[in-house]
Amino acid sequence: MRTLLPSSPHNPMLRYSQTPASRRRFIHCGKRSDSPAIGSSRSDWQSSCAILSSKVVSQEQSEKSLLSSVNGHTNGSASLNLVPFDDDTSLAPPNHKNKTATPLSITDLSPAPMHGSNLRVAYQGVPGAYSEAAAGKAYPNCQAIPCDQFEVAFQAVELWIADRAVLPVENSLGGSIHRNYDLLLRHRLHIVGEVQLPVHHCLLALPGVRKEFLTRVISHPQGLAQCEHTLTKLGLNVAREAVDDTAGAAEFIAANGVRDTAAIASARAAEIYGLEILADGIQDDASNVTRFVMLAREPIIPRTDRPFKTSIVFAHEKGTCVLFKVLSAFAFRNISLTKIESRPNHNVPIRLVDEANVGTAKHFEYMFYVDFEASMAEARAQNALSEVQEFTSFLRVLGSYPMDMTSWSPSPPPPSSSSSTFSL
């Protein structure tokens, strides 16, 4: 995938420095276009890092954090932690912060508030990205923090630069966002909620550009996948190029004055970057929806008074052989599965099998991700997981969280080339 974003002066995103992975640090590239952008030279990045590090240190001091390094990464004199320790009283429920213990009350057991005032929420992309809209839906009035990569959003939460991350995991047309499944496993954040966002794509170009001028359409790979057929129906058989996010594609066109290229992005991106909407509602299906997960450093306490979903990941040395047994643990308890995903098991990608002198077979090894409709507070879910544990060599609960039950209406039907919705 081409990364167009770093060339733009407008990026206020958190991003990695281009140092080796072992020395990666966050940098923040200043505010949006209303403040001078910080350049992209190594020294600019390093000073940005220093500012960020010092902010984290002072935050830690004010919170009397007792944490040092986690996962083997220290940041010089700054001690950045990735997971909470037991003795960090700032993480404890309100009653726990007092030396004199008081009984837990019902408010301590409430799930994290759905309103997002004062919450810093990391998302991948630039302003105008669907992920930003999802962050706003998950945590209204939050302070959305753009990050240039999914991994940066994970780390922003781990390093206390953000309180939550909202990241896409699957789309009804484009399928799974595999990278985030891998990252869920690699990092130690918890899924604390989900949000489903109707995704309504537009075709954007510089003012005055006409369809005939276009030689290229750029977008996030999901954006391209979700509009594939409609683009063809519109006669746009031009090059299609993947970039980091939909709004970043719009920003690239605006910042570089590219007149032969259109972006697939949101109407809000058109507004932010001063582009014209050449076509509206170009997703291949009117009910195009992306599901995002909300991630936090701590899990929420599962409840039974509203519909919950639980996400797990598991593996077994015997690979797919156990899958049927695992799934039957849910079937016998009438627990519906809403999603199954398999990813390569990066620790053991291949298993060699010597089947009695017939030669050596190479089996691929997988991690299986399952979402099921039950709360971990329910006995049937707990029993199902005890059974699953017997069949698996690795099992982790990624989170038990309220299902997104908000109603939504699909976008208008996808266009045909003769549709009046289009101004191509």
Ligand SMILES: O=C(O)C(=O)C[C@]1(C(=O)O)C=C[C@@H](O)C=C1
């Ligand atoms: O590029 C964006 O605008 C994003 O927020 C990313 C993303 C994705 O990763 O799926 C989110 C929603 C849409 O499905 C298209 C792209």
